[in-house]
Amino acid sequence: MLHLDARPGFDELLEAPKVLLHDHLDGGLRPSTIVDLAARDGYRDLPSMDPEELRRWFARARESSSLPVYLSGFHHAYGVLQTRQALVRAARENVQDLAADGVVYAETRFAPELHLQRGLTGAQVLDAVLAGTREGVEEAAGRIDVRVIVCAMRDRAYVRQAAELVHGAKNTRVVAFDLGGPEAGNSARKFRETFLGLRERGIHVTIHAGEGDGLASIQAALDCGAERLGHGVRIVEDLDSATARRVRDQRIILETSPSSNVHTGAAASFRQHPALRLSRAGFAVTVNTDNRLMSQTTLTQDFHELARHQDLTWSDVVRMTTVAAHGAFLPPDERRSLRDRVTGWYRDRGLM
Numbered sequence: 001m002l003h004l005d006a007r008p009g010f011d012e013l014l015e016a017p018k019v020l021l022h023d024h025l026d027g028g029l030r031p032s033t034i035v036d037l038a039a040r041d042g043y044r045d046l047p048s049m050d051p052e053e054l055r056r057w058f059a060r061a062r063e064s065s066s067l068p069v070y071l072s073g074f075h076h077a078y079g080v081l082q083t084r085q086a087l088v089r090a091a092r093e094n095v096q097d098l099a100a101d102g103v104v105y106a107e108t109r110f111a112p113e114l115h116l117q118r119g120l121t122g123a124q125v126l127d128a129v130l131a132g133t134r135e136g137v138e139e140a141a142g143r144i145d146v147r148v149i150v151c152a153m154r155d156r157a158y159v160r161q162a163a164e165l166v167h168g169a170k171n172t173r174v175v176a177f178d179l180g181g182p183e184a185g186n187s188a189r190k191f192r193e194t195f196l197g198l199r200e201r202g203i204h205v206t207i208h209a210g211e212g213d214g215l216a217s218i219q220a221a222l223d224c225g226a227e228r229l230g231h232g233v234r235i236v237e238d239l240d241s242a243t244a245r246r247v248r249d250q251r252i253i254l255e256t257s258p259s260s261n262v263h264t265g266a267a268a269s270f271r272q273h274p275a276l277r278l279s280r281a282g283f284a285v286t287v288n289t290d291n292r293l294m295s296q297t298t299l300t301q302d303f304h305e306l307a308r309h310q311d312l313t314w315s316d317v318v319r320m321t322t323v324a325a326h327g328a329f330l331p332p333d334e335r336r337s338l339r340d341r342v343t344g345w346y347r348d349r350g351l352m
Contacts, residue, residue, distance in 0.1 A: 002349045004315040007307045014300045016317065017104040017345050019324035019338070020288055022206075022230055022255035024151075025110035025129065026077040027291025028094055031055040037080035037089070046076055059296050062263040070264050073294050074114075082118040087128035088135070095136025099144040101298045105328060105338050108133065109149035109178050112165060113158035122158075122165050126150065130173055145338075147173045147329065149206065153181035159191050166203055175329035176204035178230065179221075183213035188220045195224040204329040206255065210234040211266045219243045228253040228327060231290075233266050236274040239281070251284045253327040258305055259297040260290035270309035279320055286324040318346050 002012065032051040039049065048054045058073050081087055091108070098106050110129060112122040120128075126148075133146050150169070152162035159179070166177045177198050179188055188195070188207050195205050208230035209221035214237050221229055222243070229235075232254035235244050247254070256275040261267040267274065279285035287306070289299050297305075306312040325339045346352045 020106040022288035088132035091132025151178040257290035259295040
């Protein structure tokens with residue numbers, strides 16, 4: 001029997017049903033897949049064509065504690081994701097890897113504009129990712145459900161086109177729109193009308209904020225109708241601010257990503273990562289992976305790091321996982337089914 005006040009072990013966390021809201025498709029590729037795709041499609045910029053050495057290269061980049069250095073790996077990831085076959089494979093393997101980690105529901109995000117270098121249109125890119133995701137979910141036979149979030153980069157000129165892709169993808173696995181890219185100097189307010197138009201159409205919105213910039217970025221995301229904040233960890237810079245109180249009182253979900261936040265410098269260390277502190281202070285906090293390849297992590301591992309470096313208990317895992325299930329961008333009946341699946345597992349083990 002598990003105990004609410006006990007620290008969970010890795011194997012126990014692996015078995016537990018987990019909900020993942022913030023994970024990038026091109027940030028979760030297998031090194032072996034990158035090498036295979038590079039060889040097949042003639043991509044010659046990889047630092048190594050040996051999968052293990054390539055994995056070590058990504059591992060070295062994560063230790064820089066620099067967001068630009070950390071993000072440099074994406075150049076190689078989306079460099080090999082420029083054909084339909086590559087995108088279908090990546091999306092299918094993404095589902096397989098998440099299912100192997102005990103994730104029962106995930107929302108995978110990607111920016112179509114990064115995959116247009118070899119002639120694909122945004123609609124064709126989205127169709128390929130949806131096809132691979134569907135194949136992976138069907139192969140998983142009920143173990144996992146995966147939905148898709150379309151992302152646009154705030155420092156590029158594709159935001160409105162990406163938003164239209166989401167609008168045109170109703171009744172598919174597409175569940176929301178996201179804004180990524182460098183926060184500093186690129187306020188989400190530039191696209192406020194686009195976001196509010198999506199919300200009026202009933203389309204969910206999450207925005208990267210509070211990672212590369214502070215409270216001003218978070219406030220801008222809220223003003224654009226964000227229901228969830230990608231990362232949001234820099235809210236700890238002033239928990240007494242009106243912005244922080246709004247996030248807490250309105251239950252705006254924080255999509256924190258401990259490993260990634262440490263590796264990009266948004267958090268100083270695992271011991272100092274604010275996810276647990278914020279969750280216990282009444283904020284709606286979730287734990288996520290962000291980029292499994294760049295950070296060499298899994299959702300199980302991220303929870304385990306909080307247990308190793310802080311006093312995370314089963315009570316915290318239950319609370320943050322339940323928050324994630326509540327925050328899934330799903331129709332009400334499907335969200336209810338997800339919550340029942342997650343809480344049923346914990347209830348059967350005396351944790352609820």
